[in-house]
Structure formats: C-alpha cells, structure tokens
Amino acid sequence: MTAQIVMLVEGPTEEAFVSRVLQPYIGYASAYLTPIVVHTSRAADGTAFRGGGGWIHYHRQLQRLIGQPHWTLITTLVDYYGYPPDAPMCSCVGAHNQPACVTARQEAIRASLPHDDRFLPFLALHEFETLVIAAGASQTTVLGSGAVAGAFRDLVSSANGNAELINNGPSTAPSKRIAGIVDGYSKVRDGVAVLENGFESGLAFTPRFGDWVSILRDAGTDVAHDDEVERGDDESTVSDGQIGTDR
Secondary structure (H helix, E strand, C coil): CCEEEEEEECCHHHHHHHHHHHHHHHCCCCEEEEEEECEEEECCCCCEEECCCCHHHHHHHHHHHHCCCCCCEEEEEEECCCCCCCCCCCCCCCCCCCCHHHHHHHHHHHHCCCCCCCEECCEECCCHHHHHHHHHHCCCCECCEHHHHHHHHHHHHHCCCCHHHCCCCCCCCHHHHHHHHCCCCCHHHHHHHHHHHHHHHHHHHCHHHHHHHHHHHHHHHHHHHHHHHHHHHHHHHHHHHHHHHHC
C-alpha cells in the first residue's frame, strides 16, 4: 500500500511545487502527496477562496485532517517569513535565532492541536524562494542565464552554504533578493521551473528542508515495510496450515 501524505500549503505556488517537483522526487510508488491550499473564505455560492490569511483557517483545516484516519502523515508547507501573527508563537526573547525559533514554532503548532503521531507541522525557513536560490546555486545556468546562477551561488556562499539562513527582512528576504536578480520573476512560472531542474542537488544547501523531505520518503518506506511484514505473516499462516493438513 502506498503512503497517503496530505500537506496543507500556503498557496498555489506551493501546490504546484508539491505536484510538479516533490511528488516525482518522492516517487508515486513510495507515497502519494495531496497538497491542499488553505481556504480563507467561502462565497455565498460555495466558491472557496484559497491562499494565505490568518492562522484560524489553517487551524480549522488541520483539525479536520487530523480527524481523518486514512492519512499516513499530515504536514504543512508554510513560510516562516510572513508567518501569521495569530499563529502559535515561539518563546524567543530578543533575537529570533535560527533554526531554534522556527523549530519552536512548529512545536507550538503541534501542541495547539489534538495530539496525533501522524501530525508533523513544517515551516519553510525563510520562504519558498529559499529553495529556488538553493536549486539555482547548484546549476550552471538559471532561466538561461549564467549570471543569475552565479548570483544565486554568491547568496548561498554569503550564508555559509546554508540558503535557509538568508535574511528574512522586508528588503532582504529570499523573494526580494530574487526579484532584484531576475527581472519579472514569477513564483509559479520561474520558481517551480528552477526547482524542476535542480531540486535534488539544491537540497545540499537546505538542511532543514532536506530532513523534512527524508521524513516524507521514510513514511512511504515504512508503509511498504509494514505491508511486507503483513504478507510474510499471511504466508506463514498458510504454510503452517498446510503442514498441519499434511500430517
């Protein structure tokens, strides 16, 4: 049986990333990933508006997902940068040192919802464009430009090889850096395209994200192992029955 992993994601960019990049990387035989963009409101005709919004929308949908028994793993893909102010917070005093701060917020999210071993909240440090920079830094050209690839490598080098530590300020966040390097940058069109070409190699520059991806892959491996054990038990039962009959 294939693992069923559901991800509550921040918007259509993350949805496209999960479907076009992460799912092929994980493999359909290991796990089937279902990205769900958070619903923020609903019109009178039933039309749902998706993406962003306050944490209350995430909380409600996570409660519903936790209540559904068919999921192998329930997780999130939400940016740390622009984290909703009404979301569970860390207990940092003064500076928000990373990755301790983002890890504390993930634990606060987990504690705010009913306990379930399947629930693994994840916040991307600092935002989706961190992955784009990491993937681009591993390529010789990005969007047809060697200069862009070089600029991305310089950004990663400035963060001591960890793209997740690139600043998250209003003018220095990864998305703002890319906007200053790639004219007319589009998250869905350009960002996902860069990741389609260099996602795996870019994981070397995003250790936290890489650990999360490994957990997703392991969830599929664990389900496959459990299936093998169950089949082995069934075969053993049949064999024992046959031996008894022969006697």
